[in-house]
Amino acid sequence: MTESLGSILVKSHHITAAQLSHALRRQGQTGQMLGDVLVDLGYATRDTIARGLALQLGIPFQELGEGFQLRPDEVKLLPEAVVRRFGMLALRPDKSARLLLVMRDPLDLAAVDTARTLTRLEVHKAISTEDRIREVIERHFGTSANIERRLQNIAAAESAQEGAPPPGEGTADSDTLAVQANDAPVVQFVNLLLLEAAERRASDIHFEPGEEDVGVRLRIDGVLRPYTAPPRRLHPAIVTRIKILANMDIAERRLPLDGRFKFRAGERVVDVRVSSLPEVHGEKMVLRLLDRASLVLDMGAIGFEDALRDQFQRVLRLPHGIVLLTGPTGSGKTTTLYSALHFLRSPEVNIQTVEDPVEYQIPGINQMAIKPAIGLGFADALRAILRQDPDIVMVGEIRDRDTADIAMRASLTGHLVLSTLHTNDAPAAITRLEDIGVERYLVAATVRLVIAQRLVRLICGECRQPAELAPEDARVVAGLWPEAAGWPYQAGAGCAKCEQCGYRGRTAVLEFLELTEPLRAMVAEGAGEAPLRERAQQAGMRPLIRNGLEKARRGLTTVREVLEACAAG
16 A cells, blocks of 8 residues: 555654644645645645655656756657646656656646657656746746747857957947947847846846956846856947947947937837946946836835825825935835826826936826936926926936925925935935035925835745744844744745746835924924934834835745845935
8 A cells, every 4th residue: 555645754754743633634624735735834845745755656756956957859859838738847868768757746647648649658757846847847948948048059159150369449440340230140149138138027238348258147136147148259249239229329439328229029118228338348238128018106016015005195195295215226216206106197287207317108297308418407407397387296316405495495386296315214314405405494394205215026926935034134133123033934945937046026115204293393403313213213104124024024025135125224
């Protein structure tokens, strides 16, 4: 008689008898498979369950680590639709007539019969976890895999060509580079890389020339990741190709340049902002990808809990005043401002923005970009805007006293003004305004709400599992908020969906400082940041770190992400 999975796991000391008893009771209530119940309860991992099933069924467990690769002939054994439908991989050890079918469910007879019929080979079964099988499928069959293989083939083919060493800066004239930029390998490489970046939700592409090679990195969810690099000899032609697309001067390689272009990725139109920078070993290029389809305008999706969303919208309904978003570059301030404008827009309201630059165009809102090269800065643009009868004004950033004074006086004359500042937390915005020369009484009279914001990565929903805090993180959390040190937390194990990093997507961590009458009185009297912060917390303000830890408690992100993002706050 075949030994039960539960007994095998208890004997191998992967679970205890008490845990098995609890899981069996739960199984009786839910009707789930025992393995699924053990995973849901946190008693075992998918890997442990698969290994236990391998022992129970007397079949091998197939390791599918990061280094595992299917041979080209193995990729062709079964159609992609079949592989995806049944969640299985076909292997031919030693290219024999024997087919090893690696399955998520070895008892699926339909899958076995389909593989035998299509290959006409003798089928033997093995087991692995569903997420590992899916990872290999995506690596070898997915759109991203096809693009990456083509990129690698282009790079390998060009590297194999014999020729002169990489040209130094200035050794090729612009006409020669223009011809090279239109060569098939260069055009294919740029086109495929753009499609791959869009497919992987990258926000930026970095081309970084070194002495011997060229680095290519994609920024995904705020983190730079290395990617397939072209041969060093192709770099000047690739730079020229991008310059041609962005309508930049291909003959100028000594000065920083900017440009932009658009491309289509499936049904999406992606706007690309290009920046070139002359460096020691050639021009560094950074391409910023602005995917209109990825713009999040829903406050809940950005990271606003219901109470914070309601508070934000209540302040936005005020007829006048200033709302400030603070945080470092890349903390999502502009997206939050766009979500506020989306909430406010109406046929009855004139909304005008002045930005540097206009990143996304929103229907129903009048948007303009500053042009410092011709003397049109924020202050000059704001003066002109106020003659256009606006109800609501969004200023991309308050950088100087002139802009701040105009924004304050616009608020006093009946306008709602939204803008950003670079400060570490919400109370520091008051000090920052004072530092650039704004009188305290004006700050107290106009500022209604200051929001400090950071972005943290979301735990991947496909591989989320219970996790223990690292000792150093536990010590930090215990010092910041003692009760949070004992909360249950989660982390991503890594899977194909998140490219093995455990994270996919980002959410905002927020701190709200609403200037109520008592706080406005303190501001007018010249109170410092510490007293303001203490009084605000007594009135209910949640610091950045606490909002972040609450999100970690809910399984949205990890404590390590929160500590790193909020370290300055």
